[in-house]
Amino acid sequence: MDLESLAEKERLPREIIAMRVAKELPDGGYVNLGIGIPTLVSSFVPEGRTVFYHSESGILNCGPLAEEDAEDIDLINAGGQFLEAVPGMSFFDSAQAFAMIRGGHVAVTVLGAHQVSANGDLANWMLPQRGVGNVGGAMDLAAGASGVIVAMEHTDRQNNPKIVEECTFPVTGQGCVYLIVTDLAVIERTPNGLLLKEVAPGWTPQEVQALTGARLTVAEDVREFEL
Amino acid sequence: MSTASGANQGGANQGKIYHSASAALAGLSDGASLLIGGFAGHGEPERMLEAVIASGVRGLTVICQGAGPPDSGHTDLNRLVEAGTVRRLISPLPFPPRRGGPVRERWESGELELEVQPAGVLAERIRAGGAGIGGLFLPTGAGTRFAEGRETRRINGREHIFQPALKADFALLRATAADSLGNLIYAATQRNWNPIMAMAARTSIAEVDEIRQPGGLDPELVITPAIFVQRIILSNPPG
Numbered sequence: 001m002d003l004e005s006l007a008e009k010e011r012l013p014r015e016i017i018a019m020r021v022a023k024e025l026p027d028g029g030y031v032n033l034g035i036g037i038p039t040l041v042s043s044f045v046p047e048g049r050t051v052f053y054h055s056e057s058g059i060l061n062c063g064p065l066a067e068e069d070a071e072d073i074d075l076i077n078a079g080g081q082f083l084e085a086v087p088g089m090s091f092f093d094s095a096q097a098f099a100m101i102r103g104g105h106v107a108v109t110v111l112g113a114h115q116v117s118a119n120g121d122l123a124n125w126m127l128p129q130r131g132v133g134n135v136g137g138a139m140d141l142a143a144g145a146s147g148v149i150v151a152m153e154h155t156d157r158q159n160n161p162k163i164v165e166e167c168t169f170p171v172t173g174q175g176c177v178y179l180i181v182t183d184l185a186v187i188e189r190t191p192n193g194l195l196l197k198e199v200a201p202g203w204t205p206q207e208v209q210a211l212t213g214a215r216l217t218v219a220e221d222v223r224e225f226e227l
Numbered sequence: 228m229s230t231a232s233g234a235n236q237g238g239a240n241q242g243k244i245y246h247s248a249s250a251a252l253a254g255l256s257d258g259a260s261l262l263i264g265g266f267a268g269h270g271e272p273e274r275m276l277e278a279v280i281a282s283g284v285r286g287l288t289v290i291c292q293g294a295g296p297p298d299s300g301h302t303d304l305n306r307l308v309e310a311g312t313v314r315r316l317i318s319p320l321p322f323p324p325r326r327g328g329p330v331r332e333r334w335e336s337g338e339l340e341l342e343v344q345p346a347g348v349l350a351e352r353i354r355a356g357g358a359g360i361g362g363l364f365l366p367t368g369a370g371t372r373f374a375e376g377r378e379t380r381r382i383n384g385r386e387h388i389f390q391p392a393l394k395a396d397f398a399l400l401r402a403t404a405a406d407s408l409g410n411l412i413y414a415a416t417q418r419n420w421n422p423i424m425a426m427a428a429r430t431s432i433a434e435v436d437e438i439r440q441p442g443g444l445d446p447e448l449v450i451t452p453a454i455f456v457q458r459i460i461l462s463n464p465p466g
Contacts, residue, residue, distance in 0.1 A: 055416075056346060057266055057416045057419065058266075058416045058418060058419055059415070059416055072415070073269055073270065074269075074270060074403075074413075074414040074415040074416055074417040075415045075416055076266065076269050076416050080266070080267050080268060080269060080295065085415075089415075091413075091415050091416060091418060092418070093350075093418050093419065093420065093421070093422040093423055093450075094292075094346065094347075094350040094419055094420045094423065095347075095350040095351060095353070095354040095423050097347075097350075098346065098347030098350055098351070101347065102347060102365070102366065102367065121370075132321065132331075132334065132341055132343060133343055134293075134319075134320045134321065134322070134324050134343070135319055135320070135343050135344070135345050135346075135373075136319050136320045136345075136346055137319065137345065137346040137347060138345070139345035139347075139348070139367050139368045139371065139373065140345050140346060140347030140348065140367045142367075143347075143365070143366045143367040143368070143369070170371065170372055171370060171371050171372075172371065173368075173369075173370070173371070174369060174370035174371075
């Protein structure tokens with residue numbers, strides 16, 4: 001396989017990754033979205049479905065970001081951005097915010113990643129060259145009883161695989177990832193390893209495998225990205 | 228034992244209200260530990276933090292969410308660290324990842340010791356401290372560097388890590404309103420760490436926008452009961 005030509009080949013935009021992840025959100029479910037591509041997911045919730053967003057800043061049923069002239073310093077998301085007030089919100093302290101995650105009350109958690117391993121380990125909290133590591137709530141989200149969907153680019157900027165046999169970056173949680181959605185593929189973690197279920201338009205399973213650092217099993221009914 | 232409503236009005240309970248921020252810090256000395264409410268540059272008890280800086284105290288251990296953007300204009304952890312009051316910081320997110328600021332600078336120069344903790348772990352340690360629990364087993368961080376050298380136990384097939392409870396000498400809280408007894412209410416996400424920190428300090432100081440008479444807060448809506456609050460001060464003193 002010619003890796004250089006694969007590096008040039010067109011991949012799906014971040015919005016499509018977000019759109020594919022949004023299909024996984026259950027109607028009426030509580031959802032926590034991390035920063036980056038996961039944040040985009042809220043823009044693509046399928047019509048007719050209602051999803052409630054949880055934020056570690058202590059809020060359930062987060063609304064959209066506030067208009068610039070309507071900012072309330074006491075209504076912020078986990079990233080410190082100001083939110084619009086919407087009907088049906090509730091507020092709680094930091095211990096309760098993480099009890100909701102850890103206790104499995106939040107149905108779906110979507111996070112970005114530096115690396116995901118074949119057995120579902122997640123590395124997303126620290127790049128070794130950056131020193132201290134700002135862990136924030138990442139490890140608590142990864143420890144959540146409901147597991148994690150990872151939304152990320154399939155490779156890093158140097159085209160190195162981000163899906164690997166074993167994480168080389170510091171791990172956030174072990175065996176916590178159950179679904180990986182990238183700009184090339186949808187991959188499910190099963191007891192028998194990683195199962196390639198969907199590929200981006202124009203890509204073959206062999207090409208996706210060539211850019212993946214762990215062995216993929218190709219699903220019998222592997223298909224093009226379903227949106 | 229007080230039975231009649233209003234039996235606690237005035238008298239000894241007015242003693243929780245302080246007019247001077249420096250007086251409210253009585254007992255804070257070098258090397259003390261300090262819990263500080265707020266969420267990354269939002270909702271910090273700014274008047275009390277200014278008083279801490281002005282007191283010239285040194286060598287504090289501070290436990291909080293972490294610093295906000297360095298140029299926020301608020302009196303927050305950045306200013307506290309900049310003033311050289313803090314020796315050790317226990318926090319999930321010590322400084323904004325791409326912004327840096329005083330916390331990062333002092334850590335890199337070796338003047339500030341950092342202990343990074345997952346946010347939910349820190350929250351449970353504080354809650355346990357306030358609830359008289361010695362510590363607890365949490366699944367967070369199992370198999371990561373946060374588990375290194377720690378006591379672990381397998382519970383329901385899952386590895387858990389022992390986390391000791393955490394208490395401090397003082398807590399600096401931010402709330403919307405108090406009554407003169409020390410009951411507190413908050414606005415929206417302002418509550419963040421405050422309710423659990425209030426429980427975990429020997430002396431909890433609540434900075435509030437308004438102080439009402441007993442009966443001025445709906446008891447159904449009180450978030451932090453007065454028993455956890457020892458001192459009350461207004462965020463903007465009159466005059």
